[in-house]
Amino acid sequence: MKILVLIGNVPDTTTKVKFNADKTAFDTNGVQWIINPWDELALTRALELKEAAGSTIESIFVANVGRSETEGTLRKALAVGADEAIRVDTDPKDAFYVASQLAQVAKGFDLIFAGIEASDYNGAAVGGMLAELLGIQSVSAVSGIQIESGNLKISREIDGGSQTLAMNLPLLAIVQKGIAKEPRIPAMRGIMMARSKKLTVVAPMEVETLTSIVTFESPAPKAACKMVAEDQARELIRLLHEEAKVL
């Protein structure tokens, strides 16, 4: 069995978000890049499945759409334990564009993991689009994957409970948090070996983008917090009624 994990290159979650002057692009100056947290958990689960006793998984590939500066993120995935990486050499313009680029490198895999969303633009669209473009089944909001004697068992959180599905391969699993406990820390040898693992760069296809960004708006700054002493309940109610207007 061959697994592909889609890897998003996203700003570190503690990044201070700034935009360019006309507010049409994110200012990437000084930004540290990481593996999209959902993708990192997906990779962790893929590695656990590969290492499990009796596993028939031969290899785990990782793939992203991005320029050469995103290779650090792919190499981190290799350091953690992925076997090979593929990078489609273009900017990830929108979800359809990214899904289309990935479709050319995602053929022939038995199981594909996509994070449910990316922590930068939170589009939550690439996984489903890619499955459609590949013509394979997909299941969303996956919070657990087990392989028991070659059979795939998928669990999902649904409104008011959970659901367990038996699925056939090939499959694209759109995973959410809970798929793995926490991301792995790469071992030192893994880091040192990452550069010697294969990273294939693929030229992009001609694909039209379907969306363009008109403008970004930062949220209004949070109002200052007002502290009310514990014996001033009447004052608290007055503030909630007259100032916050929530009562």
Next chain:
Amino acid sequence: MNFEYSEEQLMIQQAARDYAQRELIKDVLERDARSEFPAEHIKNLASLGFMGMMVDPKYDGSGLDAISYVLAIEELSKIDASASVIVSVNNSLVCFGLEKFGTEEQKQKYLRPLASGKKIGAFLLSEPEAGSDATSQRTLAEDKGDYYLVNGTKNWITNANSASTYILIAQTDPDKKHKGINALIVDKNSPGISLGPHEDKMGMRSSDTHSVMFTDVKVPKSNRIGEDGFGFKFAMQVLEAGRIGIASQAVGLASGALERSIAYSKERKAFGTVIANHQSVAFKLAEMAVKVENARNLCLKAAWLKDNHQPYGIASAMAKQYAADIAMEVTTEAVQIHGGYGYVKEYHVERLMREAKLTQIYEGTSEIQKIVISRDLLK
């Protein structure tokens, strides 16, 4: 000249940071309070490759450069200097000397399990009456033909109880003074070895420190490192490398205290504004940052020299002396910035201050480093 880290170095720094901030932080206060050895953490750090960072992979090490080692030790030390000294001793004082001077047979038998972290090592040099004056070794390793017979006591031994392998420095021929000293690999389970009580230390409380007593302990000749009488030179070379580790630890203590002080001063309010807006605090932070940066650069310079096979003894002495001294200053200022909160354990900085003190004492006091540096200036 290039001040940029490589992609691997950054990944190693991040891995150490992740482990420290995700795992070590969880129980660091409890372990400090209970003087409890971080056995589970050391096992995890070993499986990540932190116990033999610079050892050649053919001996089960990670094959990293010294720059990466400096970055990793700093990150671990920001959170838990007890864990980092266990790591540092195993790496610099034990694995380094074995790899550099050991025979192939010694490396296969002893270095491999130490570099992979399956076993832990300790370095036994200090004695009740020989600390800084390492030439006055009283522990005897009498030459008995095919073995040495060891008698004596070693003091302040980090990892004494948790280690399986000891690197012992002992006197074979007192007439030859320091030229009669040998370095021996000793199995801790050898008959005749006993430990003193766990030392109740001011800081670094979760590393296990004991005295070790040797009574008629037989050590095979094949366990001697280098030629007869090489022990003192061996110890000095090992300590030269060890200083880089302790200097990096001191940098971590200082930078950890600085990071906590920055965060605290942006939250804590006094006189109607966060205390970071008071120049007295902001200037303290600036001064602390300059010291940390200077100390880190000294460590990196020493590491760079080591990586490039150039003499690094003076550079590592400068790094150790300066980093240890500023660690004490910076952690003390961090407590001051935190005020009353800095004096209670929950806020960590009082622990960092207690730990910083030891970096001025062990693996060569600040005064010994100044002797090393000044002798070089005046020769």
